Amino acid sequence: MKGKKAMGWTLSWIWNLLSLTVIILIITGAVIGTINKQNDTKNLRVQLLGKRILYSPECFAYQDTNTKTKIGTIDLQKVSEERLKNCFDANGQEIGVKIDFKGDEFYYNQTNYRDIAPIAFTKKYMKYSDRFFVQVVENNKISFDYMTITVVAKK
Amino acid sequence: MKFLQSKKGDTTELTYNPLFTLIFTAIVVFFLFGYAISWDDSTFLNRNVLANDIGLTIETLQMAPDRVSIDYPKELKDVQIEIDSDKVNIKNIEGGELASFTEFNYVKITGLVVPHIKVPEEFSTGLVKSKPFFLYLSKNGKVINAQTSIFSTQTTAPTQTQTTAPTQQILSISTTNNNWKNEELIVSYYEANKGSPAYKIYNINEETYLADYLCNFLINSPYFYTINNRCAGGNNAKIKPDLSNAILKIIYAFEIPSQKDNGIILYSFDSDKSWKLAQIILKNLQPKLNQLNVPNKNIEIKKIVNYDQINNLPVSLNEQIPGLIITIGYQDDVINLNSIISILNNVINPSLQEYYK
Numbered sequence: 130m131k132g133k134k135a136m137g138w139t140l141s142w143i144w145n146l147l148s149l150t151v152i153i154l155i156i157t158g159a160v161i162g163t164i165n166k167q168n169d170t171k172n173l174r175v176q177l178l179g180k181r182i183l184y185s186p187e188c189f190a191y192q193d194t195n196t197k198t199k200i201g202t203i204d205l206q207k208v209s210e211e212r213l214k215n216c217f218d219a220n221g222q223e224i225g226v227k228i229d230f231k232g233d234e235f236y237y238n239q240t241n242y243r244d245i246a247p248i249a250f251t252k253k254y255m256k257y258s259d260r261f262f263v264q265v266v267e268n269n270k271i272s273f274d275y276m277t278i279t280v281v282a283k284k
Numbered sequence: 285m286k287f288l289q290s291k292k293g294d295t296t297e298l299t300y301n302p303l304f305t306l307i308f309t310a311i312v313v314f315f316l317f318g319y320a321i322s323w324d325d326s327t328f329l330n331r332n333v334l335a336n337d338i339g340l341t342i343e344t345l346q347m348a349p350d351r352v353s354i355d356y357p358k359e360l361k362d363v364q365i366e367i368d369s370d371k372v373n374i375k376n377i378e379g380g381e382l383a384s385f386t387e388f389n390y391v392k393i394t395g396l397v398v399p400h401i402k403v404p405e406e407f408s409t410g411l412v413k414s415k416p417f418f419l420y421l422s423k424n425g426k427v428i429n430a431q432t433s434i435f436s437t438q439t440t441a442p443t444q445t446q447t448t449a450p451t452q453q454i455l456s457i458s459t460t461n462n463n464w465k466n467e468e469l470i471v472s473y474y475e476a477n478k479g480s481p482a483y484k485i486y487n488i489n490e491e492t493y494l495a496d497y498l499c500n501f502l503i504n505s506p507y508f509y510t511i512n513n514r515c516a517g518g519n520n521a522k523i524k525p526d527l528s529n530a531i532l533k534i535i536y537a538f539e540i541p542s543q544k545d546n547g548i549i550l551y552s553f554d555s556d557k558s559w560k561l562a563q564i565i566l567k568n569l570q571p572k573l574n575q576l577n578v579p580n581k582n583i584e585i586k587k588i589v590n591y592d593q594i595n596n597l598p599v600s601l602n603e604q605i606p607g608l609i610i611t612i613g614y615q616d617d618v619i620n621l622n623s624i625i626s627i628l629n630n631v632i633n634p635s636l637q638e639y640y641k
C-alpha cells in the first residue's frame with residue numbers, strides 16, 4: 130500500500146510539473162508571438178520596394194544633367210522590363226512586380242507575380258499596390274500621368 | 285479532507301506535499317521573475333526592435349537616391365552591430381553572443397555594395413566598452429557605410445553639423461570574412477588605367493595585354509589563385525570564378541609612374557587583421573627595396589579610413605572589397621614587371637606564413 134501511495138505521489142508531481150511547463154510554454158509563446166507580430170515590418174518593406182521604382186535612378190527616376198535625381202519624376206526612356214530587372218536584384222527572394230503605365234504592363238518576375246497575386250491575401254504572402262501621379266520626362270518635355278505599382282512577395 | 289481521513293502513512297504526505305509545492309512554486313516564480321526582468325531590462329526586446337529598425341533604415345537607404353546620411357536617433361550601449369549584405373546582427377558586447385538578429389528582404393539595387401560593417405570596432409580593444417554611442421548610416425554612391433560616435437558625457441543626439449558630411453565619415457570595412465585564416469587565399473590584380481599605355485605591355489616579339497600577362501603569371505604561381513574575367517583564355521582549370529569564397533584579396537595595382545608617383549603604398553582596409561598583415565609585408569619588403577626597379581622606392585602603409593581615399597585609389601573596387609591593395613609604379617617593360625611581381629610574391633607568401641604563426 131505504501132508503495133502505491135508513493136508512486137501516486139510521484140506521479141502527481143510529474144503531472145504537476147508537466148502541466149506547469151506546458152502552461153509556461155504556452156504563455157511565453159503567446160507573448161513572444163504577439164511581440165513579433167507587433168514588430169513585423171514586412172509589409173512596410175514591400176512598400177519600400179515598390180517606391181524604389183519612383184525614387185531610385187537605378188530604376189525609373191529621372192536624373193538631370195547634374196545627375197541630381199528628381200524623386201517622383203519618371204524618365205520615359207527608362208521605363209522597360211529590362212530596366213526593372215536591373216533595378217531589382219532579388220537574391221532568391223520570391224517577389225513579383227507589375228507596373229501599369231500608359232496602358233502598358235511591365236513585369237519583374239512575371240511568373241512569380243502571376244503565381245502569388247491571386248493568393249496574396251493569404252497569410253503567407255503580402256501585397257502592396259498604389260497609384261501614383263507622376264511627372265514624366267521625355268526628350269526634355271514634361272508631361273503628367275498615372276503609374277500603378279503592385280508588388281507581391283512571400284512573407 | 286484527506287487530513288481528516290488520514291492514517292499513519294499519510295502524515296508524511298501531508299507534511300511534505302505542501303512543503304515541496306511551496307519550494308517548487310518559489311523556484312518557478314523566481315525564474316519567471318528573472319525572465320520577466322530580463323524583458324524589462326530590454327535585453328531581448330529592445331535588441332530585436334533595434335535590429336529590425338536598423339534593417340529597415342538600411343533598406344530605406346537603398347531606396348534613396350544620391351547621397352544620404354542618417355543619424356540613428358537612439359543612444360546605444362553595450363551592443364555591437366554587424367551589418368552584412370543580407371542581415372543585421374546585434375551582438376551583446378558583454379557575452380559576445382548574438383542577442384538578436386533579423387534578415388531583411390534583401391533586394392538590392394544592382395551594384396549596391398553593403399560591405400561587412402562592424403561598429404563600433406573599438407569594442408574589440410576595450411576602449412569604449414560600455415560607453416554610449418550613436419550610429420550614423422550613410423549611402424554614398426553605391427556604398428552603404430556606418431560609423432559611430434562616442435559621447436561619454438553627452439546625452440543628447442549630436443546636431444547635424446557634428447555628424448559631418450559623408451566624405452568625412454570614418455568607414456569600418458573589414459575583410460569579407462574574419463576567418464580567412466582557414467580559407468583559400470585569393471589574389472587578384474587590377475590593370476590600372478584601361479586605355480592608357482599601361483594597359484598594354486610590349487614583349488620583344490609581340491604585344492601582350494598587361495592583364496593577360498599578369499593573369500598567366502599569377503595562375504602559374506604556386507601560391508595564389510587569380511580571379512579575373514580576362515583569365516578565361518586557356519587556364520580555366522585554376523580559375524575560381526566565384527568570389528564568395530574570396531576571403532582575403534590582395535590587389536596589385538601597377539601604374540606607369542606619373543608626376544604623382546607616391547612610391548609603393550600598401551593600403552589596408554580598416555581591419556585589425558589586414559593592418560597587421562600590411563605591417564608584416566612592409567617589414568619584409570623593406571630589405572628588398574634595392575632589388576625593385578621602380579622609379580620611387582618610398583614605401584608606406586596607409587589605413588583606408590574614409591570614403592575619399594576609396595575614390596582616389598587607382599583601382600576600381602566595385603563590389604570587391606579587398607583586404608590589401610598594393611600600388612606600385614613600374615617601368616613599361618615586361619622584364620621589369622616580371623621582376624617586381626616575383627619580388628612581391630616572394631615577400632607576401634612568407635609574410636602570410638609569418639602572420640599565421
